[in-house]
Amino acid sequence: MTLKEWFAMQHELDSYIEREHELQGEDLFEKKLLALLVEIGELANETRCFKFWSKKPPAPREDILEEFVDGIHFILSLGLELEFSDREISLVSQEANENLDRSFLKVFRLAGDFRQSKSAKDYEELFRQYMVLGQTLGFQLDEVQEAYKKKNEVNFKRQQEGY
Secondary structure: OOHHHEEEEEEEHHHHHHHHHHOOOOOOOHOOOEEEEEHHHHHHHHHHOOOOOOOOOOOOOOHHHHHHHHHHHHHHHHHHHHHOOOOOOOOOOOOOOOHHHHHHHHHHHHHHHHHHOOOHHHHHHHHHHHHHHEEEEOHHHHHHHHHHHHHHHHHHHHHHHOO
């Protein structure tokens, strides 16, 4: 599965949502960015990496993966919003942060940078570092792609059922 295929799948879902909710032509950048930040927070919450006060273990791996791909949906949607879907972005990196807390904080910071600049450069760095976060969580690109496809189908079904 290529990045272009991811963007195509996301475009189909976004178009459906915009039609169903009569949002065609609206600037949804801020809403999509806020949704991404919420998803990153939910992902961090599932990992429990920052909860130094708790002995409770992280959520099951499959739950963490699902939260991770929720973030990918919004990153792709933001790329579509600013017409960055034709860019070549390397999603595979040798970089993997050992410290999960720092990796999350870096992604949050990059999302803020991107909000201010709306630049392709900052978008690519945000996407790349989000994928590094996934690698730090132990996810392989092929399993992320498969999980994205499954969640995309779930999201379509939810929309069709009046979510």
